[in-house]
Amino acid sequence: MLDLIACEWLKWRRSRMLWLILLGALLPAVLNFFVEVHNSSDAAFQWKGYFGDNLMMMMMLMCPALYALLVGYLFAREFQERTVNNMLTGPYSRNMVLAAKFIIAIPVLGSVLLLAFLLTFGSAFVFTSDLPSASVFWHALGKYGLLLALEYALVPIAAAVALLWRSYIPAMGLGVFAVISELTIMQSKYIMYYPWSAPLNILDTMNEHYKSTSTGVITMVVTFIVPLLFIVTYFRRADVHSG
Amino acid sequence: MNDVILKIRGLRKHYKGVNAVDGIDMALQRGDIYGFLGQNGAGKTTTIRMLMGLIQPTTGTVELFGEKIGKGKNPVLRKVGSVIEYPGFYPNLTAIENLELHGKMMGVKQSDAFEDALQTTGLWEARNRKASNFSLGMKQRLGIARAILHNPELLILDEPTNGLDPMGIKEIRHLIQELAQKRKITILVSSHILSEVEQLATKVGIIHRGRMLEETSMQQLKERNRQYISLQVDDLERSKELLVKEMGIRDCRVDEDGWLRIYDDGHVPGEMNKLLVREGILVNSLHAMKDSLEDYFVRLVEGGAVGHA
Structure with missing residues (x-):
């Protein structure tokens, strides 16, 4: 293994x-930086707010789209690069191959958020020479970690789409759809039932009236497990005709 | 050394009302170079994909080195190297990195295995070039390098000369022969090119429309494509009757062009001519001929003489 x-x-x-x-880490960090430049004349620099703004951009815009693309690429590249024959004719079961991909998705997706955190942390010293307090630092880092965990729950959906179509393009489409749909649904009472909007309300309060962490957690667990079971069953039995 | 390392029994794959592969039996013995011959779309690749576990058979079994190939983990595949259809590589990695990746998957520990595989296939100098920059011929050779990296006992090559120029075809053929002779690897090579199989194989399986028409040794096949005497006469039926009655000829046929073919051994053409002329038959032409593998293949595929000895 x-x-x-x-x-x-x-x-x-x-x-x-x-x-x-x-790019996925840099763009929100740069955007965040310029927003702060624009606001710096009005108010004193706040570490918590600076991290919070970057986290919001990552959570709402960057992660759903970029992660769907990265996951699609991770799971479907062998079909597109025609290396799938070689990958599946080794002495390992297909489920082990899948498991390796799910494991490697953690550092791949995590690196985007880690880089985003580091860029935000580093760029903040343009506005302040003070270090953040330990509680602010760990709280922000924890939120980035929680965002990674919540976004990781969406990996099986993107993987399933990529494997079904044997291409990462539909997974990319899923990512774009996710961003558009989450922005609509986050304003409705279904915010905690929709897998792309639930993380927003768990991590931050987007819709206080419907904030129910337990509902959100159940949504994310179901979102993780159902497509995962589908993939495991489908991929084990799927015939590979090309590649 | 005559142990069977690949045994296929009743292998069938049914797609949307069609049997792509229809109850194939096949056996490969250690040391064979097995030529899996068939037209495009005959079912060669589907069969190979089933035996490597890429496609699940509708019915039938595949046994490699005595172990059944199933849906789960197949550790026995460590003993098999393969290039199926097009040899794909990770385009962002160099030739040697692609081999390193495969080596990790197949548990290759010896560091000299990479150099050995690349030297054997003549790609050592190009080891640091990205695989995406390789020509098709180089990719085929890199595919073979990858397939032999873990020192397999069985090498499966699906149409390894597809798309190559004559020089490339010759190189690959030479490489396959070298692998069989020097490394003592058993080889299964599929092809739709008769001459290629004829030059390489020690055993041949002929597949057509998903069915195995014949499986035999190349030696037997060559013997079967024996010599015959071909006659063009003005009275076919009487000639046939005379030859059977007067000379005791048993295997005498009329081909599609109206020529009389005598397959029996030990008859002198001149004697036949003498007999027919004496009986007032006009002999326009008489030749001693030999069937080519191509003639035999065409007859077989068209439902002609199968397995006549």
């Missing part, structure tokens, strides 16, 4: 997708 994980890691070497990881 460790060998399979090492293989998945090696596959990312010099991949163009690494630029997307950098």
